[in-house]
Amino acid sequence: MAIVLAIETSCDETAAAIVNNCHVCSSVVSSQISLHRQYGGVVPEMASREHVAIVNAAISQAMQSAHLNWSEIDGIAVTSAPGLVGALLVGLSAAKTLAVLHHKPFLGVHHLEGHIYASYLTDPTLQPPFLCLLVSGGHTSLIFVKNCGDYETLGQTRDDAAGEAFDKVARLLDLGYPGGPAIDLLAAQGNPQRFPLPEGQISLPGGVYHPYDTSFSGLKTAVLRLVQKLEQTGQVPLPVADLAASFQAAVVRALTRRAIACALDYGLGTIVVGGGVAANRGLRQQLQQAAALHNLHVLFPPMQFCTDNAAMIACAAADHLNRGHCSPLTLGVQSRLAI
Ligand code: KG4
Ligand code: ZN
Numbered sequence: 001m002a003i004v005l006a007i008e009t010s011c012d013e014t015a016a017a018i019v020n021n022c023h024v025c026s027s028v029v030s031s032q033i034s035l036h037r038q039y040g041g042v043v044p045e046m047a048s049r050e051h052v053a054i055v056n057a058a059i060s061q062a063m064q065s066a067h068l069n070w071s072e073i074d075g076i077a078v079t080s081a082p083g084l085v086g087a088l089l090v091g092l093s094a095a096k097t098l099a100v101l102h103h104k105p106f107l108g109v110h111h112l113e114g115h116i117y118a119s120y121l122t123d124p125t126l127q128p129p130f131l132c133l134l135v136s137g138g139h140t141s142l143i144f145v146k147n148c149g150d151y152e153t154l155g156q157t158r159d160d161a162a163g164e165a166f167d168k169v170a171r172l173l174d175l176g177y178p179g180g181p182a183i184d185l186l187a188a189q190g191n192p193q194r195f196p197l198p199e200g201q202i203s204l205p206g207g208v209y210h211p212y213d214t215s216f217s218g219l220k221t222a223v224l225r226l227v228q229k230l231e232q233t234g235q236v237p238l239p240v241a242d243l244a245a246s247f248q249a250a251v252v253r254a255l256t257r258r259a260i261a262c263a264l265d266y267g268l269g270t271i272v273v274g275g276g277v278a279a280n281r282g283l284r285q286q287l288q289q290a291a292a293l294h295n296l297h298v299l300f301p302p303m304q305f306c307t308d309n310a311a312m313i314a315c316a317a318a319d320h321l322n323r324g325h326c327s328p329l330t331l332g333v334q335s336r337l338a339i
Contacts, residue, residue, distance in 0.1 A: 003074045004321060005098070006314035007059065009051040009091035010083025010111050011137070012042045016055070016062040017310035018073070021318045022124035026065035027304075027311040028058045037177050041167070048086035055094050062310075070102045075326070077317030080108030081334035082138070088333035096329055107317045108327040111308075112136075112339045115274035116145060117316035118301035118309075126299065131268045133259040135283070136275030137163035137178070140255075142212050142262045143339065145272070148319045151339045154262055155212025158202055162251055162277045165216035169223050169247050173240050183244045184280050190245030192282075197222050197250040199257070212262050214254050223247055252282045256290050263296055270297045279306035 003025070008015040012035075017027040032050050036042045063069075078095035080088060092108070099106035116132045131154075132143040140162045142155035160168065163180055170179020175186070200219050202210035223243065230238055255277075263271050271291060277283060278300050291298045305312055320326075 002318060003068065003072055004077055004314040004318045005062065005073050006077040006310040006317055007055065007091040007095050008079045008114070008308060008310040008313050009055060009087050010079045011087060011308060012036055012047050013308040014051050014054050014058050015308065015310035016058040017314050018062050018066040018068060019311055019314040019318055022120045022315055024121060024311045025068065026062045027309055028061045029309050030054055030058055033178065040171060040177050044084045044086055047084055048090055051087055051090035055090055059094065073102065073104060075105040075107060075317060075321045077107045077109050077313055079111045079114060079313050080331055081110060081337035083111055083335065085333055085335050092333055100329065105321055105326040106329060107320055107325065108331045109313045109316050110337065110339050112139060113316045114312040116143065116272065117319070118274050118305045118312035119272040119299045120315050121305050121311060122302055123299055126272070129268055130270035130272050131259065131263045131266065132272045132274055133255060134274045135162040135255060135277035137161060137167065139275065140214050142258060144266060148323060149325070153339065155214070155258055158213055158215045159217040160220060162216060162255065163275065165220055165251060166277065168220050172224055172227060173238065173243060180276060180280065183248055184282065186241045186244035187248040187282055190241030192245040192249035194239070194242040195226055195246035197246050199250050199254040212258050214258060216251065219247070219250055248280070248282045252286045255283060256287050259287065260290050260294060260296065264294060270299060272299045274301060276307040279303055
């Protein structure tokens with residue numbers, strides 16, 4: 001068992017990929033960004049319809065680029081949770097049909113588990129235990145990875161996810177959708193020290209802060225107030241590069257501090273980063289630097305596998321299938337599901 005075809009349709013990317021364990025044979029990602037951009041975010045019904053329109057082409061293209069035929073595929077996997085229900089159902093139906101048609105083992109994969117496994121595409125020799133800092137549009141979590149399928153969430157966001165905060169602040173600054181890449185680019189030209197912004201702390205009884213949980217809604221409001229003040233005092237056009245750099249620095253500081261503290265407290269020598277925000281250049285740089293000071297090893301997925309893709313789902317599935325795990329064909333989808 002090694003060669004796995006996976007399909008990912010949990011949100012706004014229609015993706016299909018084939019991996020041979022941690023080696024990517026082919027990866028097709030068709031983004032719906034241009035479709036949703038005019039609405040400033042993903043419209044679920046439109047996402048489902050677009051997945052229906054192109055999922056078959058994505059699968060065919062993945063098969064063709066890998067130069068494989070169906071007899072060489074050992075298993076079929078799909079993201080089954082969490083995500084948009086209608087969108088997930090498209091991938092699930094396609095995967096089940098292929099599994100039945102070609103008599104292959106079938107496996108539903110948790111989307112976040114896929115993001116954890118994206119770093120195996122950088123380093124196939126990676127071994128648990130390690131800490132995963134999972135930062136995407138829907139999640140911000142610190143996950144203790146004990147083994148394949150054995151995860152414990154040690155910290156999470158109490159409100160907005162890191163990627164969501166990037167998207168909301170980008171909208172505020174009129175930078176378009178999705179906001180993460182736009183802020184990342186602008187921040188590189190700005191002064192991160194110009195506007196001191198709160199990192200967002202969760203207070204606990206006794207006057208202490210939660211060591212691993214994050215909160216980004218206060219930071220988002222602080223940027224809004226700052227923008228209003230700048231506009232009222234006639235500082236237009238807004239200094240968007242400095243605003244982007246200051247905001248990004250606050251998010252990166254919050255994530256870096258918690259990830260390092262958590263790794264040290266739990267005696268974990270490796271921090272693996274996953275999710276769309278793992279593509280952020282500020283985070284990549286700061287976390288590497290901070291980790292080096294504590295002799296911690298940091299691993300990021302290859303750039304193209306930070307945001308949603310099917311190769312990471314296939315990679316997670318290969319590990320499960322190699323252990324004899326598979327799912328019943330009665331498996332359904334779930335919009336919310338803890339890892
Ligand atoms: O993992 P992902 O593709 O989808 C979810 O599972 O949510 O993550 C998408 C999120 C978006 O919020 C996007 O703005 C953010 O990742 N993102 C970034 C960057 N690239 C994507 N955030 C900061 N810097 C980036 N370079
Ligand atoms: Zn994702």
